[in-house]
Amino acid sequence: MAEPQTQLPATFIDWEPPAPPTNLIFDDGEPLESNRHRIAMNALIRSAQQALAGRSDVFIGGNMFVYYSSTQAMNRDFRGPDFFAALEVDGSRERKGWVVWEEEGRYPDVIIELLSDSTAAVDRGVKKQLYEKVFKTQDYYIYDPFNPNSLEGWHLEGRSYQPLTPNENGWLWCEMLQLWLGTWEGAIDREPPTGTCHWLRFYDPQGRLVPLPEEAAQQQAELAQQQAEIAQQQAELAQQQAELAQQRAERLAARLRELGENPDAL
Structure with a gap:
């Protein structure tokens, strides 16, 4: 005896999954906390690009939105990382932001947040939990450009972040980039106007400072x-x-x- 055929409702047959949002905003119009924060972010981006110049499968970004769900896109409930790196992706493609569903589900592998009095609690709390549980970002760091002793970092082991132990120089290892992250004392882009301050910089595995492009040219x-x-x-x-x-x-x-x-x- 033939099995009776089940006829699907027309509404079910015509159903299609909702399309990802297309009206994404890539600029919130808010400046960085200070000029030093801006320079610190750009220094990290430029030195990482210098260190990884031989690789075409790396994208380095900063102060860009990372969209990971349609709900987040509509609510705009957090600001993009100050610095992030994604490996094994098309590094040549121009991006206004990092849209996960356009990146084959890839999230940033490394994130650095530059602390300020107004963001420290969020960077240590809500964002850290988001990067750990949702993004599963392997290496996460925080640093206050006005406090040379503020560097902290975590590496994802299993499902949870484990704090990184600094070496004798106070640097933290970045497993994904195979670089050290530590402070450097000096002036960048005439900041500060007089004297020096401590910037967060990359060092190669042998402990040599990764130069900025202008430093390399010099x-x-x-x-x-x-x-x-x-x-x-x-x-x-x-x-x-x-x-x-x-x-x-x-x-x-x-x-x-x-x-x-x-x-x-x-």
């Missing part, structure tokens, strides 16, 4: 200058040696002439 210029000076010194030395050889040849020729004119001088 280093290359200084190296080229040193090489030019060495080449000049070598040329001057060669000239001196040539002159000395010429003087010796002239003395020898003079001595031979003297011997030829006066054999008794032997």
